[in-house]
Amino acid sequence: ELKVEQNPLFLSMQEGKNYTIYCNYSTTSDRLYWYRQDPGKSLESLFVLLSNGAVKQEGRLMASLDTKARLSTLHITAAVHDLSATYFCAGREGAQKLVFGQGTRLTINP
Amino acid sequence: DVKVTQSSRYLVKRTGEKVFLECVQDMDHENMFWYRQDPGLGLRLIYFSYDVKMKEKGDIPEGYSVSREKKERFSLILESASTSQTSMYLCASHGPGGAYNEQFFGPGTRLTVL
Numbered sequence: 001e002l003k004v005e006q007n008p009l010f011l012s013m014q015e016g017k018n019y020t021i022y023c024n025y026s027t028t029s030d031r032l033y034w035y036r037q038d039p040g041k042s043l044e045s046l047f048v049l050l051s052n053g054a055v056k057q058e059g060r061l062m063a064s065l066d067t068k069a070r071l072s073t074l075h076i077t078a079a080v081h082d083l084s085a086t087y088f089c090a091g092r093e094g095a096q097k098l099v100f101g102q103g104t105r106l107t108i109n110p
Numbered sequence: 111d112v113k114v115t116q117s118s119r120y121l122v123k124r125t126g127e128k129v130f131l132e133c134v135q136d137m138d139h140e141n142m143f144w145y146r147q148d149p150g151l152g153l154r155l156i157y158f159s160y161d162v163k164m165k166e167k168g169d170i171p172e173g174y175s176v177s178r179e180k181k182e183r184f185s186l187i188l189e190s191a192s193t194s195q196t197s198m199y200l201c202a203s204h205g206p207g208g209a210y211n212e213q214f215f216g217p218g219t220r221l222t223v224l
């Protein structure tokens with residue numbers, strides 16, 4: 001049974017700083033997803049990582065995957081207030097099912 | 111763009127009522143999902159469906175049932191609502207195959223059971 005854990009669960013940071021959100025998963029998952037959720041809104045897909053060593057970047061966000069360590073990271077560079085949101089990672093179990101982490105609530109202060 | 115819509119954004123019901131949550135997607139996706147989202151617990155899968163009239167239990171199916179009579183529509187039913195079912199409910203869909211198979215989410219229904 002796949003289990004996904006994120007840390008930290010809450011993160012408050014200053015604008016301009018760098019930080020990383022970690023996503024560990026318990027068993028093999030052939031892909032890893034990152035989603036963003038703004039308050040009161042639904043989930044928006046950010047990245048899908050398919051293979052070991054995969055790295056994807058969009059603006060100030062960069063996601064990577066290490067399948068041997070069963071670890072994915074979401075790195076925030078020079079944070080800006082607009083990135084304040086809750087970020088979820090999810091692994092895939094079977095052909096259809098996604099298993100989500102608890103979410104990391106990120107607050108970026110001016 | 112994929113569009114997933116849910117019938118209500120906010121819903122208030124009384125304990126014991128039968129509650130229907132509707133989800134419609136417009137991309138001819140085979141697979142549809144119902145999750146509930148609670149603080150600190152992330153998203154938990156209630157039920158999913160991989161074809162019309164087909165359904166599979168997720169991780170927390172107790173107290174819920176589903177119906178999929180048409181490909182584009184997936185309904186979540188609370189037979190007798192309880193206060194423990196107060197939550198945000200999210201519907202999602204995805205299509206077959208493809209490299210990414212990401213799920214697309216609806217806006218959510220915040221259900222309060224009094």
